[in-house]
Amino acid sequence: MLNKFLLLLFFSGDVLAAFAAPKPRPFIRTEVREGKFFQNGKPYLAKGCNYWYGSLLAAQEDAPSQQRLKSELDFLKKQGIQNLRVFVSFEGNQDSSYPYRVIPGIQTNPGLFSEKIMNGLDILLHELWIRDMQAILVLGNNWEWSGGFGQYLEWAGVSGVLPKEAGWEWSSYCKWISKFYSNELSLDLYQQSVVYTVSRKSSVDGQPLNQHPAIFAWELANEPRPMDVSAREDYVKWVQSSSRLIKHIDSNHLVTIGVEGSIGTLQDLSLFEEIHAIRDIDFCTLHLWPKTWNWYQNHQEAINDTTLAKTESYIVQHVQAAQRLHKPLIIEEFGMQRDGHSLLFSSATSQRDAYYRFVLNCVEKYKISGFHFWGFAGVPESVAGYLADPPQEERGLYSVSQNDASTWEMIRRYTQKKN
Numbered sequence: 499m500l501n502k503f504l505l506l507l508f509f510s511g512d513v514l515a516a517f518a519a520p521k522p523r524p525f526i527r528t529e530v531r532e533g534k535f536f537q538n539g540k541p542y543l544a545k546g547c548n549y550w551y552g553s554l555l556a557a558q559e560d561a562p563s564q565q566r567l568k569s570e571l572d573f574l575k576k577q578g579i580q581n582l583r584v585f586v587s588f589e590g591n592q593d594s595s596y597p598y599r600v601i602p603g604i605q606t607n608p609g610l611f612s613e614k615i616m617n618g619l620d621i622l623l624h625e626l627w628i629r630d631m632q633a634i635l636v637l638g639n640n641w642e643w644s645g646g647f648g649q650y651l652e653w654a655g656v657s658g659v660l661p662k663e664a665g666w667e668w669s670s671y672c673k674w675i676s677k678f679y680s681n682e683l684s685l686d687l688y689q690q691s692v693v694y695t696v697s698r699k700s701s702v703d704g705q706p707l708n709q710h711p712a713i714f715a716w717e718l719a720n721e722p723r724p725m726d727v728s729a730r731e732d733y734v735k736w737v738q739s740s741s742r743l744i745k746h747i748d749s750n751h752l753v754t755i756g757v758e759g760s761i762g763t764l765q766d767l768s769l770f771e772e773i774h775a776i777r778d779i780d781f782c783t784l785h786l787w788p789k790t791w792n793w794y795q796n797h798q799e800a801i802n803d804t805t806l807a808k809t810e811s812y813i814v815q816h817v818q819a820a821q822r823l824h825k826p827l828i829i830e831e832f833g834m835q836r837d838g839h840s841l842l843f844s845s846a847t848s849q850r851d852a853y854y855r856f857v858l859n860c861v862e863k864y865k866i867s868g869f870h871f872w873g874f875a876g877v878p879e880s881v882a883g884y885l886a887d888p889p890q891e892e893r894g895l896y897s898v899s900q901n902d903a904s905t906w907e908m909i910r911r912y913t914q915k916k917n
Contacts, residue, residue: 525711528752530780533824535867544714544828544868545913546581547574547898551884552633553586554600556625557618566883568625570876573900575629578913581714582626582633583830583870586619587691589645596660598890600644608653608687611694619695620702626712627703633712634830634870636756637692638719640675643888647678647688647719654683661890676725679732689743696747708748715752716744721785722755723762730764734773741778753778758785758831759816771819781867782820784813785831786857797839801852809853810860817864826867832857833872833896841894847905850898854905858912871909875899 526537535542555567574582590599591606604615619635626633639646642660651658651674658674659666678684696716698707707713718740724733741753755773762785763769774782786809788794794805813829820827834853837846854871861869873886875897886897898905 525709525750527750528714530752530826533821533826533867535781535826542867544581544870545578546583546634546868546870547579548831548870548873548886549574549582549633550585550636550873550886550888551600552582552584552622553619554588554602554615555618555884556621557615563883566876567622570874570900571625571629571631573876574874575631577906577910579874579909580631581868581870582631583636583717584622584633585636585639585644585720586695587637587639587644588615589649589691596642596663598643598660598662600889603645605645605687605691609690611691616695616698617701619698620700623700623705623707623710623712624702627710631712632714634715634717634754635695635713636717636720637695638688638722640719640721640723640725641890643890644720647675647684647722650684650687651675651678651681653687654681656681656684672725675723676729679724679729679736685736689740692740692743693747696744709750713751715754715780716748717754717756717783718744719756721758721762723757724764724769727764730769734769737773737779738776741776745778752780754781754783754828755779756783756830758783758787759812761785761791761812767815767819770816771823774819774823774825779825781826781828782816782823783828783830784816786812786829787831787833788853789833789835797835800834801849801856805853806856809856813857813860813864813866817866828868828870829857829861829866830868830870831872832869835895841892843894843897843899843901847902851904851908855908858909861912869912871898872896873898877901 528542529536535544555563588600588603589605590603602612602615605611642648648658648660656677658671661671696707700707700710718737724730737755744753757763757770760767760770773779788800788805788809793808794800794802817827834850837849858869873896875885877900885893887893887895
């Protein structure tokens with residue numbers, strides 16, 4: 499039971515101070531009934547955004563970072579955002595020569611975890627708890643920017659060429675990453691990380707994470723793909739074993755996979771359905787990246803009939819798949835550049851606003867169970883720190899700042915509606 503008064507170690511690490519914290523809400527179990535989410539017996543719509551850097555920001559001990567965290571969460575709460583998608587697994591260390599990686603890592607070397615960074619997760623979860631907010635916690639990554647499956651393979655002695663490095667080539671990269679699903683040491687290192695995280699007890703409020711009210715769900719990884727048809731069977735086994743492992747440790751929270759849809763499952767909707775039919779997977783996910791997927795060619799005319807038609811068609815396919823499975827669906831990533839492909843926070847967002855509006859209209863139209871736009875970046879003055887754009891992306895490309903007034907006005911029209 500959380501005491502009303504918490505002792506927090508202040509930034510010097512030497513001074514203890516007591517303060518009165520708002521009384522946290524009790525644990526709320528999220529259930530899936532009739533293909534929808536329910537909390538306290540009422541339908542629940544996950545209204546959210548991607549906040550991948552949240553635990554890393556919370557781990558910074560300086561006063562400005564702590565103030566930024568609280569300010570950003572307060573801002574999101576006021577906008578009606580109550581469900582964040584947060585990454586909690588970063589593999590690798592500061593000695594890495596690869597410049598497009600998040601530093602510092604949580605797992606700096608095989609089986610060696612940074613307690614300081616994990617404390618950041620504890621802080622973030624507590625700050626969410628006292629605000630009656632929740633998070634989907636992402637436990638791995640198909641992509642290299644957080645270390646991910648490629649780092650596990652490197653630690654297992656299976657080397658490859660990372661994106662943007664000399665000699666990099668897409669098909670070879672796919673062949674390399676696909677080996678993750680059959681390499682015993684890589685899988686063991688991933689499972690160690692899962693056990694370490696899901697079994698954790700918060701250093702801030704004393705809550706075991708498998709009972710923490712601020713956790714909405716665990717996600718196996720960000721956009722895990724089989725990457726090559728040869729890995730299909732092992733990929734399915736990985737989903738089965740990983741979801742079973744999490745449920746064994748934590749029977750209170752939901753579990754999902756984190757895939758983009760059929761684009762991430764070898765362009766095969768049947769594989770998307772097969773993995774989401776697994777007993778320990780509670781809901782389906784869908785991502786939308788029209789620029790990356792070449793749904794438009796001209797940056798000046800990103801929002802055209804073709805882009806919107808492809809978006810809606812892709813959504814409908816996966817809505818129907820989720821309905822066949824009787825499981826909820828969340829559009830947990832969707833992004834759009836600023837006008838003219840500008841990276842300046844002062845530039846217009848009419849194209850982004852139009853695309854967000856279209857996607858959120860589809861959420862309503864097809865009774866989808868939630869959304870997370872990509873992604874929140876706080877105030878423009880913080881550009882020297884974390885943004886919604888991870889290291890391999892152009893900084894500012896998909897970042898929504900607090901000053902993007904028209905975007906937030908549009909988002910509030912949806913977040914302020916009753917579920």
